[in-house]
Amino acid sequence: MAETDLEDRDVEAPVSGERVQGEGEQFDEENRLKPEFVEQVREALYDEIEDSVYDLVEPLHPADIADLFELLDRRERTDLAAAITDLMSSEVVAELNDYVREDMVESLPHGAVADIVDQLDTDDAVQLIEDLDHADQQAILAEVEPEDRAAIENALAYPEESAGRLMQRELVAVPESMTVGDLIDYLRAEDQLTTEFWEVFVVDHRFHPVGTCQLSWVLRTPRDVALTDVMKRDQTLIPTDMDQEEVALRFQKYALISAAVVDESGRLVGQLTVDDIVHIISEEAGEDALLMSGAGEGDINEPLRDAYSARVRWLVANLGTAVVASAIIAFFGGAIEQLVALAVLMPIVASIGGNAGTQTMAVTVRAIAMNQLTKSNTKRLVIRELKVALMNGVTVAVLIGLATSAIFDWQLGAVIALAMVINIIVSGMAGVLVPVAFERMDQDPAVASSVFVTMITDSMGFFAFLGLAVASGLVSL
Template sequence: MAETDLDERVFETPLQGEGEQFDEENRLKPEFIRQVRESLRDDNEDSTYDLVEPLHPADIADLFELFDRDDRSVLAAAITDLMSGEVIAELNDYVREDMLESLPPEAVASIVEQLETDDAVQLIEDLDLTDQRAILAEVEPEDRAAIENALAYPEETAGRLMQRELVAVPESMNVGDLIDYLRREDQLITDFWEIFVVDHRFHPVGSCQLSWILRTPRDIALTDVMKRDQTLIPVDMDQEEVALRFQKYALISAAVVDESGRLVGQITVDDMVHIISEEAGEDALLMSGAGEGDINEPLRDAYSARVRWLIANLGTAVVASAIIAFFGAAIEQLVALAVLMPIVASIGGNAGTQTMAVTIRAIAMNQLTRSNTKRILLRELKVAIMNGVTVAILIGIATALLFTPELGAVIAAAMVVNIVISGLAGVLVPVAFERMGQDPAVASSVFVTMITDSMGFFAFLGLAVAAGLAGM
């Protein structure tokens, strides 16, 4: 597949953001957006083209995302020559899907053939099966076979992410042979940083960085200069785990191998930057129950993703309400209990959310495993106790001054109990979900909130009754 020239990208990128189109934070200025919109409304395609032409493909993609759905097709028609595969690949998933659906299959196929395999797969994987087949029918047989092979792997795995384009050479070569090969072959990919050395079964046995090759005499065997220790990525590995490997070992690229250990592709760090960003944002959104949280997401999808967790939260809130109802007589006798209850629940909820966020991140980063769960639990318990005592002293003194010393002691004790329970729940709930093979970010917040609210009310009202401040 066609590639973007590396030199153009290296020298072009630093200039982005220096013109009148960008503000100090490298965002497209409202004035520039307004100029493009007015040019479109005046049907002045030449002016629109002149305005957009200096932009980097990633900035053109940003421009599309700032326009309404109807205006995007008009803009695309005005800058057809600029609608490269790079621009399409940089588009938001929903925006890209809308645009591709409006194009004929042959036009999409032309874009697909400009891209590396991994970008081409990302381009069409979310389309309907019928649309996929229509597009692939227009793609060159070699490229079509590579894309179909990638689509056969599960979503969010290394098989979907990897690009088939790579440089692999036999271990029998020396440095001079390799340099001659690289200069002679005109079908090699344009951008690569690492060369994979393989045996006769096409199993990777080592890798060489280009800098090593350039600094090594020609007569030295590749087996003497290559790095034998490699981080090999199984083709079915989850993309989040792949990202952790790149982060942990500071990889630029990594070989992807199939079940037999045969080299089938490579993953590069530029792909991992996107994955790390996506996974981090995805976990934060899942914790809040906001679904994918994309502002371009269709209204129906956004509604269905959010409302089910609100309904689940409504059900868990009933538990807290039942506890309040159980202590209704006590609340009637001492109105101060009703005033102070939300404070206990709120502080406990915040404490639980803090611990839960730390735990989920530790699980995602492989920092929390079965081998150190007990140590992490004890650590968070100590933090919870220290936080609980600190907050309890403050709220206890304030309550004693405003109401009575006895009530101050009760709320202080309830605060310690609830923050400690919140800390334990913030660790145990995500760990339990992870042990059950579920994503701990998906439903942890609902259950942690239920525990902190319920136990906060129960501890405060129960201690108040036990202390004789109110009867039942």
């Protein structure tokens, strides 16, 4: 292995005034903008001192400028954009939160938005304008360069969250007849190519991808070697209509850096890169967690009306399912009156069962999202979770049974122990079967599973405990 003596090299020291990203008086120890700095910007905006605002913001990285926008309110964001027009680069816009970006776009003139769109890659440009009204979209696109406008309109024709909507049109594709030397000469001579890429796509005469060449291979291979001899023929092709969640799973499973996107005829139409997929994985993971809680998108920048409508409908649904549990309690009302201890212990049975159901549901929803749970292994998962629920149920039952026997009497301890085992087993089965049922019906299992699992665990907990108390003769109806 060749060694390099770094001490013999001239290492250029940082120029005075330059800073490492995330360091400086604007940031705290966790690389977040300090409240004092944000307040300085606010005061400068309030006093309408645009030069001061510009001087404060100019040293920031585009991602930090995007964070600053998200820390300000809607009116302040508009004022900030007007004060730092020269700094409103495509990198800043691409880093903005979706809701903040939408507010910004709506507050800027169509011509200013069009200038930003012209600087962006196609996928970022689409993300910038896709949520706008059709009239605003058309007004902005009318001022965009014709070639860029055609690419954006083509992308908007694909479904939301599909590979076709997300893909980049900017890529490097060459014919399979080239040699490595031809490719190197082409890359050096062609000044219209995209400036950032990791691999070159090799295509046939129909523009169908037949292989890929990583740049590292190209640089280390003699010029006279044919691309067909050095390229990797096995590749993961992404259909334009594939959902972004499935795309992310492909990238994760096959450790991809980039992948070709093909249309229905197999023709190469774009590419997806890992930097886009990282955002998708993060969004999908957070989305599933929020959907399971009924919190909608859960974004702190989400409009108040949208947040209210997303959450209230699930609270109303929970209200309806809670009536079922209340009806069971009402049915055993006479028994509860005879033994107050039943009222004391009921919430314990329901609460533990609810937690057990939530644990199993979270595991199941994640397995479905990660494509780990399919029809071929559903039975195995059900049996596995049944065993886990049985072991958990026996463990918790012994503890609660002994405690209840010590405080009240042994018969009530036995009743609550048996009820606990029953409820945890039922909760475990509900946590598996409810999400699976929704998935089989082509519904998102993260959306409504929690409502039904909660109803089952609460109702079964009350019914098992009170029913066993009656059946044991402790109380009567």
